[in-house]
Amino acid sequence: MTDAGPLTATTAAHSTVDPYARRVAASPVRFLYALNPLAKLAAPIPAMVLLVFVRDAATPAAFLLLAYAVLLMGVNFTRRLAAVLLLAVPLSAVVIGFGFALWTDASRVDQSVVVWQIGGWTMYGGALAVGFATGLRLAAIVALTLIAGLSTTGPDLVRASVQQLRVPYRIGYTALAAFRFVPRFGHELDVIRQAHRVRGAHGGHGPFAAVARWFGYIVPLLAGAIRHAERVALAMDSRAFGAHPDRTERHLVPWRVRDTVFVLAFWAVSAALFAVFFPWGLA
Structure with a gap:
């Protein structure tokens, strides 16, 4: 029971960052x-x-x-x-x-x-x-x-391309991993903005203050991108991504x-x- 709170928070955070994680809930009429x-x-x-x-x-x-x-x-x-x-x-x-x-x-x-x-x-x-x-x-x-x-959704398009068009999964899932970097960058940029706002960094109004704020976002955003890329690479290596000519699909399209x-x-x-x-x- 003690781990339920952090697990729920982590799941909620990932559902916010990755809009392609699950299918859209819709009526059967929406064919x-x-x-x-x-x-x-x-x-x-x-x-x-x-x-x-x-x-x-x-x-x-x-x-x-x-x-x-x-x-x-x-x-x-x-x-x-x-x-x-x-x-x-x-x-x-x-x-x-x-x-x-x-x-x-x-x-x-x-x-x-x-x-x-x-x-x-x-x-x-x-x-x-x-x-x-x-x-x-x-x-x-x-x-x-x-x-x-x-x-x-992005994952379904990749899965369909791999399963029906015989696109190599090394290409499809690598492109999908790169595509998912975009919402991740948006989440990290929002966190960096909140941190700067709490610390009162680069305050003020006008174009020069806006330029200073954006320059303050670049370094931590690049650092976060590098850390995220390293984690993705380690996760793919640990699952032997690319070691075999094909892979087992958990979700078929x-x-x-x-x-x-x-x-x-x-x-x-x-x-x-x-x-x-x-x-x-x-x-």
């Missing part, structure tokens, strides 16, 4: 969490590749709606997801659309309608069409990547029938959308 990570990557990749070569606005808009429908049905609807889908992606598409409209060569669209004119500079409707088509295309590609990004059904269904819907809009023309 994306139950799919193989490779299925969620393979399904939208053909559409993402073909969207690079389209130039109209209707096709990426249709795929943007498709990605939104899959996300709203397949993942937990949170405030962050709402902010991304309803604010960040549309706003980015509008900003990119205006930016590309300004960069469009006016000599190629000077036969279109004049939207506004300031002095010798003219904004044509054709330039706006090109810009917003580009913004929609990029927004659709980003939304399709979110299908896997919002419902997949199988490819099931539902993964095949999802991939084929997504490919069929994507092909139907491209066939309906056919953005490349026949001329």
Whole structure:
């Protein structure tokens, strides 16, 4: 009973530092969490590749709606997801659309309608069409990547790559160990900030005080990173990591029938959308 407190505290600390340690708890209705990570990557990749070569606005808009429908049905609807889908992606598409409209060569669209004119500079409707088509295309590609990004954890992606794609586990788990350094750095930086705040080091306001504070964070952060890297290396060596051609998996990520059904269904819907809009023309 005496060890329960420290053990619980250690577990809580690790659950805070490593957001990829366990799966997301979700309703069975949210089907994306139950799919193989490779299925969620393979399904939208053909559409993402073909969207690079389209130039109209209707096709990426249709795929943007498709990605939104899959996300709203397949993942937990949170405030962050709402902010991304309803604010960040549309706003980015509008900003990119205006930016590309300004960069469009006016000599190629000077036969279109004049939207506004300031002095010798003219904004044509054709330039706006090109810009917003580009913004929609990029927004659709980003939304399709979110299908896997919002419902997949790092360990599951590594396990699926090792088990289904036959990626050498030395590469997969080494990359995963390096990837987990990022939340660890965030935790250690927070601890260093609290320690400096308690000691009253590098106080004050203004840009020079901020620069002094950040320089004070560098040395202890690097020292902590080196200690953490040494501990990870010793832990991997003690478990004979890399000594054998394969390793036993405690947690399997199988490819099931539902993964095949999802991939084929997504490919069929994507092909139907491209066939309906056919953005490349026949001329």
